[in-house]
Amino acid sequence: MDWDKLRIFHAVADAGSLTHAGDVLQLSQSAVSRQVRALEEMLGTTLFHRHARGLILTEQGELLFDATSAMSRKLEGASARIRDSEENVMGELKVTTTVGFGSLWLAPRLVKLYEKFPDLKIDLMLEERVLDLPMREADVAIRMKEPSQSDLIRRRLLNIRMRLYATQAYLDKAGIPSSMDDLSRHRLVCQKADQPQVAAGARLIQEIMAQNICSTLTVNNYFGVLQGVLANVGIGVLPDYLIVDHQGLVRVLPEIESGEVPVFLAYPEELRQTRRVAAFRDFVLEEIQSYRRQKIDALAP
Known part of the structure; x- marks a missing residue:
């Protein structure tokens, strides 16, 4: 033919x-x-x-x-x-992940990858929709659930939870809640429970909203929620991976948190030997190890 x-x-x-x-x-x-x-x-x-x-x-x-x-x-x-040559990693790499993880955790760390591979071109696609890797909508994905396709290589990176955080300035002004009932006297900053997000986060928001919260600021992604919290608007529902980069956040009501959410790295089997994919995979794994060490330090008394 x-x-x-x-x-x-x-x-x-x-x-x-x-x-x-x-x-x-x-x-x-x-x-x-x-x-x-x-x-x-x-x-x-x-x-x-x-x-x-x-x-x-x-x-x-x-x-x-x-x-x-x-x-x-x-x-x-x-x-x-x-x-891909033996010495160089170059060309375009399409990476997809959620808006929150991509903007708050991944993007700030990419400078280290570019320092090692300055000719790399990364197309970072941030959206809650799960792109089809076998159909090459993206080359690599970082997702908050295990991919279901059988022809993907996947690796579990870490587990995260959604928790309550505020700034010390907000708590000095509004007071520190000591129980779930106290949240009704605070402003809650969060996503709406029916917006695209991990199920564990949505359930936590539903549980908190049941306390008859009088004042809220809802934003359709964690980046916006974080900005509201940092601006002393209220107490926010945020993923715990933020504590390493934002150590000024104070955890509120430590007994309240979502269930565990697994974070997976995945890419098609056919890209296993592609140096761009391998370089990105190794970079993410190194950063995850560094993040774990920093998290232990941040939580140390």
Whole structure:
């Protein structure tokens, strides 16, 4: 089968338009159309339904697009491994994690990775949606639950809990709660229980909200919650990994916390030998070890 025709077919199917595919391939619309027609004649089938708004794959076209997508992912993986040299780590690495962990823990530490590998290009995608690693929506993920896909390499990094924190300035002004009932007299800074977040955190928020909290500030991510707490707005529900970098936070009501939340690093099996992935994995593991040591020091009397 003609590889060039398959490449053009894949671009058209991905773009849903001959014109857009031509722009990507730097070919004229007529040249793209000729190659698609030639492929259809070669296969003896129609690959696209054509209409005024664009192109829609036929059932046969869907089958072929699945095959070319798999080929594309394999070629990308092979290309990445070829580009990686014994001495250098370079090129783009797509990393996905949650907004909170990515902005509050990972991003501030990346300078150390760039110091070792200055030619690395990291595309850091922060969102609560779980991106599909086998489909190469991202190369590496750090997630607050164990990935379910069987064809992923995964490693448990640590366990975290959501706890209550405030600044000393806020507590000096508003008083220190001694029981769950006392929280009704304080302002709570947190995410809404129905917003995308780990289930353990949502349950803790529901439990606290049951105390008839009169005043709240709700933010849709932990970065915003932290900023509210640091600004002395109230008592915040925050992940405990913050205590290393924000040692001015004071834990409130130590008996109140969420269940354990596991944090996993995961990447596709086919990227196991890619030096960019290996460099990022080793960097994260080193930082986790350093974080554990700092956490012990921070909690020491």
